[in-house]
Amino acid sequence: MKLIASLTSPFARKIRVILIEKQLDFELHESIPWDANTDVVNYNPLGKVPALEHDGKVWTDSAVIADYLEILEPNFALLPEAKLAAIEVKQVEALADGICEAAIAIFLERKRPSEIQDGSWVQRQQGKLDRGLGALNEMTQGKSFICFDQYSLADIAAVCLLEWLSFRMPEYDWELSFQDLAAYAKAVGSREAFKLTRPC
Ligand SMILES: N[C@@H](CCC(=O)N[C@@H](CS)C(=O)NCC(=O)O)C(=O)O
Structure with a gap:
């Protein structure tokens, strides 16, 4: 699982916190969306971090990624079941x-x-x-x-x-x-x- 993130993005940080809380291993691919040579657009047409590559798919937008991780790893639940x-x-x-x-x-x-x-x-x-x-x-x-x-x-x-x-x-x-x-x-x-x- 690869997380495309900049270390100062609060949206990317949400996902880093979730991955740690759920004890999911991931590779951090650091990319600063404001840099001229950023490769973020290779993962997200909107050119924004975070993006998460997993199982041949790329998920974008921290709220979507958070939902995806909740399904992927229901242990240490961050959303109520109801x-x-x-x-x-x-x-x-x-x-x-x-x-x-x-x-x-x-x-x-x-x-x-x-x-x-x-x-x-x-x-x-x-x-x-x-x-x-x-x-x-x-x-x-x-x-x-x-x-x-x-x-x-x-x-x-x-x-x-x-x-x-x-x-x-x-x-x-x-x-x-x-x-x-x-x-x-x-x-x-x-x-x-x-x-x-x-x-x-
Ligand atoms: N709604 C998005 C917002 C992501 C976002 O705005 N990320 C900023 C970094 S904090 C970004 O990549 N901005 C680059 C741009 O807007 O071109 C999410 O929750 O992931």
Whole structure:
């Protein structure tokens, strides 16, 4: 099994955490999608990481890959068996991924020369970020895990997002504004799978 990933991608990190939690062996094929000589397009026509090659097929998009791995290795389940409960977990994953996309859009916009940056675009994305973290903060108040008192894909997606924010947008002090979320993320982030994949 080959994972095509960059070491700083929060979406690719979700998959690295899942592979470690499920004790699945994999070869890490590092590829940075923004590099001129990237080979990511050989695996994903969208030119995005992560992609997972296994058994002659290539799976793309972290949510799809997460579903695939859940079927491939049901041990150490990251989704509840009941279908509706599983959708609840996937809903939180979609929220975390959506917040991440908004944050990355801001990060990329800020890399452009300041005179051509679009302030109203950044503001729109910032709204998604603030409201999204507010929602996650409510979901984690006084809780160890987001869904059903159980570690799940929802927690993996949320913590990969939150740690990416601390890594790439340190000026956005989300830990101060969302203290329940910060305490939750610190606890979940102490798991070995997060320590082994933390971007530095
Ligand atoms: N929805 C996708 C998002 C993946 C994504 O945006 N990955 C970024 C790296 S963090 C990427 O490869 N960007 C390259 C590009 O957009 O061209 C997923 O969950 O896998």
